[in-house]
Amino acid sequence: MSESEIKKGVRELSPLDIYMLLPRTNCGKCGEKNCMAFAAKVVNREVPIELCTPLIEEEKYRSQYAKLKDLLAPAVKEIVIGAGENSVKVGGKLVMYRHELTYHNPTPIAIDVTDEMPDDELLKRVKEIEDFTYDYIGRTLRLDMIAIRSTSNDPDKFKSAVEKVAGATNLPLILCTFNPEVMKAALESVYERRPLIYAATRENWRDMAELSLMYNCPLAVFVPNDLSLLKSLVNTLIEYGVEDLLLDPGTFPEDGLSETINNFTMIRRNACKGDDKLLGFPLIGVPMTVWLNKEANKEVLQWKEAYLAAMLMTRYADLLIMHSLEGWVLLPNVILRFNLYTDPRKPVSVEPGLRVFGNPDENSPVMFTTNYALTYFTVESDIKSAKIDCYLIVVDTGGISVESSVAGRILTAQTVADAIKKSGVEGKVKHRYLIIPGLAARLSGEIEELTGWRVLVGPRDSSGISAFLKEKWPPKNA
Amino acid sequence: MGEKEKGEKEKNSEGGGIIKLGPKLLELLSKLGEIELENVEINAEELEIWVPSFVPSAITAQPPAPAAPAPPKVLVEKPAEISKIEFKPLIQTYPGRIIEVQLGATKAEGGSRGKTVKIGGEASPSFYLFEETPPNPPAISADVFDMKISLPKALRMHIQDVMEDPAAWAKLAVEKFNADMITVHLISTDPLIKNTPPDEASKTIEEVLQAVDVPIIVGGCGDPKKDAEVFKRVAEVAHGERVMLSSLTLDMAEAGILGEVAEAAKKHGHVALAFTAIELNRAKELNRRLYEYLPKDSIVMDLTTAALGYGIEYSFTIHERARLAALSGDEELQHPTSSGSTNAWAAREAWMKLGSKWEPRELRGPLWETITALTMLLAGVDMFMMMHPAAIHTVKEVINNLLARGKAKPEEIADWITVKM
Numbered sequence: 001m002s003e004s005e006i007k008k009g010v011r012e013l014s015p016l017d018i019y020m021l022l023p024r025t026n027c028g029k030c031g032e033k034n035c036m037a038f039a040a041k042v043v044n045r046e047v048p049i050e051l052c053t054p055l056i057e058e059e060k061y062r063s064q065y066a067k068l069k070d071l072l073a074p075a076v077k078e079i080v081i082g083a084g085e086n087s088v089k090v091g092g093k094l095v096m097y098r099h100e101l102t103y104h105n106p107t108p109i110a111i112d113v114t115d116e117m118p119d120d121e122l123l124k125r126v127k128e129i130e131d132f133t134y135d136y137i138g139r140t141l142r143l144d145m146i147a148i149r150s151t152s153n154d155p156d157k158f159k160s161a162v163e164k165v166a167g168a169t170n171l172p173l174i175l176c177t178f179n180p181e182v183m184k185a186a187l188e189s190v191y192e193r194r195p196l197i198y199a200a201t202r203e204n205w206r207d208m209a210e211l212s213l214m215y216n217c218p219l220a221v222f223v224p225n226d227l228s229l230l231k232s233l234v235n236t237l238i239e240y241g242v243e244d245l246l247l248d249p250g251t252f253p254e255d256g257l258s259e260t261i262n263n264f265t266m267i268r269r270n271a272c273k274g275d276d277k278l279l280g281f282p283l284i285g286v287p288m289t290v291w292l293n294k295e296a297n298k299e300v301l302q303w304k305e306a307y308l309a310a311m312l313m314t315r316y317a318d319l320l321i322m323h324s325l326e327g328w329v330l331l332p333n334v335i336l337r338f339n340l341y342t343d344p345r346k347p348v349s350v351e352p353g354l355r356v357f358g359n360p361d362e363n364s365p366v367m368f369t370t371n372y373a374l375t376y377f378t379v380e381s382d383i384k385s386a387k388i389d390c391y392l393i394v395v396d397t398g399g400i401s402v403e404s405s406v407a408g409r410i411l412t413a414q415t416v417a418d419a420i421k422k423s424g425v426e427g428k429v430k431h432r433y434l435i436i437p438g439l440a441a442r443l444s445g446e447i448e449e450l451t452g453w454r455v456l457v458g459p460r461d462s463s464g465i466s467a468f469l470k471e472k473w474p475p476k477n478a
Numbered sequence: 479m480g481e482k483e484k485g486e487k488e489k490n491s492e493g494g495g496i497i498k499l500g501p502k503l504l505e506l507l508s509k510l511g512e513i514e515l516e517n518v519e520i521n522a523e524e525l526e527i528w529v530p531s532f533v534p535s536a537i538t539a540q541p542p543a544p545a546a547p548a549p550p551k552v553l554v555e556k557p558a559e560i561s562k563i564e565f566k567p568l569i570q571t572y573p574g575r576i577i578e579v580q581l582g583a584t585k586a587e588g589g590s591r592g593k594t595v596k597i598g599g600e601a602s603p604s605f606y607l608f609e610e611t612p613p614n615p616p617a618i619s620a621d622v623f624d625m626k627i628s629l630p631k632a633l634r635m636h637i638q639d640v641m642e643d644p645a646a647w648a649k650l651a652v653e654k655f656n657a658d659m660i661t662v663h664l665i666s667t668d669p670l671i672k673n674t675p676p677d678e679a680s681k682t683i684e685e686v687l688q689a690v691d692v693p694i695i696v697g698g699c700g701d702p703k704k705d706a707e708v709f710k711r712v713a714e715v716a717h718g719e720r721v722m723l724s725s726l727t728l729d730m731a732e733a734g735i736l737g738e739v740a741e742a743a744k745k746h747g748h749v750a751l752a753f754t755a756i757e758l759n760r761a762k763e764l765n766r767r768l769y770e771y772l773p774k775d776s777i778v779m780d781l782t783t784a785a786l787g788y789g790i791e792y793s794f795t796i797h798e799r800a801r802l803a804a805l806s807g808d809e810e811l812q813h814p815t816s817s818g819s820t821n822a823w824a825a826r827e828a829w830m831k832l833g834s835k836w837e838p839r840e841l842r843g844p845l846w847e848t849i850t851a852l853t854m855l856l857a858g859v860d861m862f863m864m865m866h867p868a869a870i871h872t873v874k875e876v877i878n879n880l881l882a883r884g885k886a887k888p889e890e891i892a893d894w895i896t897v898k899m
Contacts, residue, residue: 099795228563250886255879256887258605266568269606270565273568291899303872327837332787332846339790339791339794344791381824471670
C-alpha cells in the first residue's frame with residue numbers, strides 16, 4: 001500500500017465531506033457567506049466547527065455534529081495541562097508530516113526540579129526557568145513547564161516542594177513520582193492547577209488511575225520499550241475511565257537511541273496512518289535520561305541532552321522533560337521548535353519598509369529585497385556582518401522569496417517603484433542608483449523606465465554584497 | 479576531572495575558562511587518544527574517566543498501594559487486570575527505492591582510493607527501522623578550503639595550523655576527525671576572489687587525492703561558468719577516481735554549459751551533485767537534464783540545507799517530501815541526497831556573542847551544526863558536508879547508535895525520576 005492510499009483511508013478530508021454534514025442553510029451565522037465557504041475553512045482548520053451555532057444548538061443536527069467531531073478529531077488527542085490562562089495544549093496532531101497540513105501545539109519544554117533541593121535553590125531555579133527568553137524573528141521564545149521530581153519518595157517533602165513551586169510560578173506543572181501515596185499528597189494541594197500526573201506504570205496503574213479520576217488531572221503512562229504493554233495499559237486505563245493520557249515509551253540515550261526513535265516513529269505512524277486510537281495520545285520525550293550516566297563529564301551530558309531533545313522533537317515528541325537549563329543547550333531547541341511548528345502553508349514574512357544599517361549618508365548605497373523572512377534575515381545578516389552603511393528597502397511580496405516572486409509576477413517594476421516612493425529614501429540620498437537582487441535582474445530595464453533610477457544588478461546571493469560594493473560602489477559614472 | 483581540569487585551565491593560553499570547553503568537549507566526545515589541540519593535552523589515561531556506561535540503578539520497589547482514595551465517579555465495572563493487546567507496527571511497502579551511488583573508486587575500479595563510500599539504497603523512510611535497516615549508513619564529508627578563509631573561532635581553533643595547506647587539512651580531517659570523505663572547496667577560483675585558473679585548482683585536487691585515500695568531493699566557487707571550466711579540468715585530472723562534482727546547477731543549464739560538464743563527468747567516471755534551491759520541480763528538471771548525459775547511479779541531489787533558525791524547516795520538509803515521493807515511485811527523485819550542514823554556521827546564533835547567558839559559543843556553535851545535521855538526517859539525508867570535529871563525531875556516533883538495534887535496557891531508565899545530580 002502506498003503512502004497516499006493509507007492517508008486517504010484515514011483522514012484526507014475534502015470540504016465536501018464537511019459540507020454534506022453541515023445544515024446547508026447558508027444562514028451566515030458563522031460569519032461566512034455560505035456553508036461551503038465555511039466547510040473549506042473548517043477543513044483547513046482555520047476555524048472550529050463550533051462556529052456553526054445551529055449545528056450545536058439544534059437537536060436535529062445532533063448526529064451530524066457528532067459525525068463531524070469524529071471526522072475532524074486529530075489523530076493525536078489534544079490534552080490540556082494546567083488550568084485557565086496558565087495552561088498548555090499538548091498533542092492535537094492532525095498529521096504525521098508537517099507538509100500534510102501543519103503541526104499544532106509546539107512541544108512544551110519542561111525543566112526539572114526536585115523535592116530535595118534547598119528552598120533558595122529551588123526558587124532560584126524556578127525563577128530561571130520563568131525568566132528564560134530569547135527574541136527570534138520578532139517572537140519571544142520561552143520554556144513552558146516545570147517538572148517536579150520526588151527524589152525523596154516522601155509524601156510530606158514532595159507536597160511541600162510542590163506547594164513552594166506552585167506558589168512561585170504560574171507555569172503548568174508535572175508531578176513526577178511512581179509512588180501513588182507521594183503523588184496523592186501533592187495532588188491534594190495543587191489539583192486545581194491541573195498538573196500532569198507522571199506516571200502510571202504496570203505496577204501502580206490502578207492507584208494512579210484513581211488519582212487521575214479523583215482529581216481530574218491528565219495522566220502519563222510510562223512503559224519503557226514495550227509497546228504491546230503500553231497499548232494494553234492504555235486500553236485498560238481507558239476502560240477504567242481515564243481519558244486524558246500521555247504516553248512515554250521510554251527515552252533511551254546512547255545505544256538505546258535506535259529503539260527510542262523507532263518506538264516514537266511506530267507509535268505516530270500507527271496513530272496517524274493506521275487510525276490506532278489507543279496510540280493516538282501525545283508522546284513524552286525525556287532527554288534528561290542522559291543524566292543517569294553518572295560518570296560522564298557535565299558538558300558532555302548537556303551536549304547529549306541537547307541533541308537528543310532535538311531528535312525527539314523532530315520525531316514526534318509532543319512534550320519534553322529536560323534538566324539542562326544552560327542557554328546554549330536550550331537555544332537550538334526552542335528555535336528548532338519554532339521552525340518545525342511554523343505553518344508550511346504560510347510563508348513567514350517581515351514588515352515591509354525601509355531599514356537603515358550602520359550610519360548611512362546621502363551617498364550610501366540603496367538596495368532592496370523581499371519581505372520573505374528567510375530572505376530578509378539572510379540579507380540583514382550579510383549586511384551587518386560586512387558592516388555596510390546602507391539603506392535597504394523591504395518590498396512587500398507577501399512573504400515570497402525574490403526568485404519566486406519575480407517568477408510569479410508579484411515582484412514587478414511597479415511594486416518596486418511603489419516601495420521606493422513609500423520608503424522615503426528619495427529624501428535621504430542624493431544619488432539615484434538602486435542595487436537590485438541578482439535574481440531580479442530581468443526587471444532592470446522596467447525599473448529604470450518606471451522610476452528614473454539607474455539599476456545596478458547586485459549578486460544573486462546576498463553573501464556577495466560586500467564584494468559587489470567593493471567593486472561597484474560608488475558608481476563610476478556618478 | 480578535578481585536578482586535571484585545573485591543569486588544563488592553566489595550560490590553556492587563550493581565553494581562560496570558557497574557551498577551553500570547546501576542545502575539551504571534543505576530546506571527551508571523541509575518545510581520540512592522545513592529540514593536541516590548542517595546547518590542551520588529554521591522554522588516553524584521562525579519557526578512561528569518561529566511559530559511557532550507566533550506573534545500574536535498582537528499580538525502586540513500589541510501596542504498598544494506599545487505600546482507594548475516593549469512591550469512583552462513574553459506577554461501571556473497572557478492570558482489575560491489564561487486558562492484553564498486541565502492538566503491531568503498520569508496515570508499508572513502497573514501489574520505489576533510492577538508487578545506490580558509489581563515491582570514490584579503488585585501484586581495481588580504475589581509481590586510487592583505499593576506501594569507497596556507498597550511499598542511498600533505502601526502500602523505506604529515514605530510520606523507519608521497523609521496516610528496514612538502511613543498507614548504507616549515512617556518510618560524512620569534512621570541508622576543506624583551498625585558501626585561508628575567515629571562520630568563527632570555534633571552527634578555526636581546530637584547523638588553524640593547516641588552513642593554508644588543503645592536503646594537510648584533509649589528512650587531519652580523515653585521521654583525527656574520522657571523516658569518511660573530503661570536500662575540497664575551490665573557492666579561490668572565484669573570479670571575485672583569486673580567480674585561480676582551472677589548471678592550478680586541479681593541482682590542489684591532485685595533492686589532496688595523494689594525501690588521503692578516501693573519496694573526494696570537489697566544490698566549486700558558485701560562478702557557473704568558472705565552475706564549469708574548473709570541473710571539466712578536474713574531471714580529466716582525477717580520471718577514474720569517482721569524485722563528486724559539487725555542484726551542477728540549472729544556472730549552468732541556462733548558460734548552456736551543463737552538458738559539457740556532465741559529459742566530462744561521464745567520460746572520466748565521476749558523480750554529479752545536482753543542486754537546486756528548495757524546489758522539487760526544479761530538482762526534477764535538473765535531474766532530467768542530467769539523465770541525457772549521466773547514468774542514474776552517478777547523480778546525488780542537494781536540495782539545499784538552510785541553517786537551524788534560518789529556514790531549516792523548508793529544508794527538512796523538502797527532503798521529507800522528496801524521499802516520500804521517491805519511495806512512492808517518483809523516479810526523478812530517487813537519488814540519495816547530500817546536506818551542506820556546515821551552513822549551520824550562517825545562523826548568527828551559531829557564532830555570535832549573545833551575552834553570557836548563551837555562552838560558551840565554543841559549544842553552541844558545534845551544537846548548532848550537530849542539530850542542523852541530525853534534523854536533516856531524520857528527513858532522509860544520505861551524506862553530510864560538515865566542519866566542526868565535535869559535530870562530525872556526534873553525528874557519526876548517532877548514526878551508529880541508530881543502526882545498533884536491541885540495546886535499549888528498560889531497567890536502566892525505569893527509575894529516572896529519582897536520579898540525583
